Amino acid sequence: MRTYDISLTITPDLPTWPGDPKIVLDRFSKMEEGAPCNVTQISACVHIGTHVDAPYHFLGGQAETIEQIPLNILTGRAYVLHLPDEVDLITPEVLIRLGIPPRTRRLLFKTRNSASWNRDYNRFHEDFVAISAEGAEFIVDHGIRLVGVDYLSVAPFAEPKPTHDILLQAGVVVIEGLNLSQVSQGRYSLYCLPLKIGGADGAPARAILIGV
Amino acid sequence: MRTYDISLTITPDLPTWPGDPKIVLDRFSKMEEGAPCNVTQISACVHIGTHVDAPYHFLGGQAETIEQIPLNILTGRAYVLHLPDEVDLITPEVLIRLGIPPRTRRLLFKTRNSASWNRDYNRFHEDFVAISAEGAEFIVDHGIRLVGVDYLSVAPFAEPKPTHDILLQAGVVVIEGLNLSQVSQGRYSLYCLPLKIGGADGAPARAILIGV
Numbered sequence: 001m002r003t004y005d006i007s008l009t010i011t012p013d014l015p016t017w018p019g020d021p022k023i024v025l026d027r028f029s030k031m032e033e034g035a036p037c038n039v040t041q042i043s044a045c046v047h048i049g050t051h052v053d054a055p056y057h058f059l060g061g062q063a064e065t066i067e068q069i070p071l072n073i074l075t076g077r078a079y080v081l082h083l084p085d086e087v088d089l090i091t092p093e094v095l096i097r098l099g100i101p102p103r104t105r106r107l108l109f110k111t112r113n114s115a116s117w118n119r120d121y122n123r124f125h126e127d128f129v130a131i132s133a134e135g136a137e138f139i140v141d142h143g144i145r146l147v148g149v150d151y152l153s154v155a156p157f158a159e160p161k162p163t164h165d166i167l168l169q170a171g172v173v174v175i176e177g178l179n180l181s182q183v184s185q186g187r188y189s190l191y192c193l194p195l196k197i198g199g200a201d202g203a204p205a206r207a208i209l210i211g212v
Numbered sequence: 213m214r215t216y217d218i219s220l221t222i223t224p225d226l227p228t229w230p231g232d233p234k235i236v237l238d239r240f241s242k243m244e245e246g247a248p249c250n251v252t253q254i255s256a257c258v259h260i261g262t263h264v265d266a267p268y269h270f271l272g273g274q275a276e277t278i279e280q281i282p283l284n285i286l287t288g289r290a291y292v293l294h295l296p297d298e299v300d301l302i303t304p305e306v307l308i309r310l311g312i313p314p315r316t317r318r319l320l321f322k323t324r325n326s327a328s329w330n331r332d333y334n335r336f337h338e339d340f341v342a343i344s345a346e347g348a349e350f351i352v353d354h355g356i357r358l359v360g361v362d363y364l365s366v367a368p369f370a371e372p373k374p375t376h377d378i379l380l381q382a383g384v385v386v387i388e389g390l391n392l393s394q395v396s397q398g399r400y401s402l403y404c405l406p407l408k409i410g411g412a413d414g415a416p417a418r419a420i421l422i423g424v
Binding site for chain 1: 215217219220221222223232233237239240243244248249250251252253254255256257258259261262268269270272273279283284287372373376403405406407408409410411412413414416417418419420
């Protein structure tokens, strides 16, 4: 069984959401300067790289925070759906045409975004492929419990709120910032483990797929 | 199959290593103040809570950094060994007396440290149970590829270097800061996924055990 690392590497060059703080890595204890060990501090928004959104991110109030997301949704059988490069927006029409296998509960979209991580890693793109509001409703109506996308938002750049609201209100777990370039369409076991940050609106995660 | 979350919750109250920066969580975008969504920034040492040490942490130079630790060591069959509360130091004598099952490749130590996370969460203890240098050599000699401890260092507080050096030079993956209080001695499947931070000496991780 092959294991695929579908996580982005966190570096100061990784693009962050416009307006969010940049990623800072500060190795404040350095062996070459006589310290007993190397020690680094990280400073970053929790929505960097491969990460999970908690409902509290867009719903606020008493909505679930990241440490409350159930592990039995974050781990288990998942289906990677490969969308052709000409797909700009994930709509019900696209999903009907390509087909989601019956009983799919975790659905990861491999789009042209994944190749862009390898080609043009450190520039933020506004024209990434994302899920329309109607696409989000279609996903909820089909009993999907977890959805993953291969750029930094599940929603189109110009209209973030509707897609997030629909998915998060329905309790669909949202993973953003996957790199699926090494993975083919098909079934896998997913292990997506976000940091357990108390009370937070999201958390960076390491995500892997294991061939089944 | 039951899933156990063996990760500590990251909060500003979580004890950090003496001298390391405190954990800061700053929700800089707040819906109650009119922002479109809640967004938090985290600032922390990479060796907080449940985390993995990379060889570069204590060996420096060209030693492996955290994103290079193989996933096939971080995931797979693991054995939780429950040490009686009177054990202060994990030595060869303790390991011989309690017994490591044959063919164990990943070994997690449940000590009295685990209960302290529930009882006295937010105070740093110097008298935690850890592995002696001789215990580390014993572990290496027995072909263990991953070792996990339930406090913030694999080594005794007063003598951090020898235990770290022995394990990391042998390529043994070191997980620190587990909370094994809910887990009994026995065999499990471990998934320990540290953040993929480029070039770093360590990374916080989410770790789970699945009953087998």
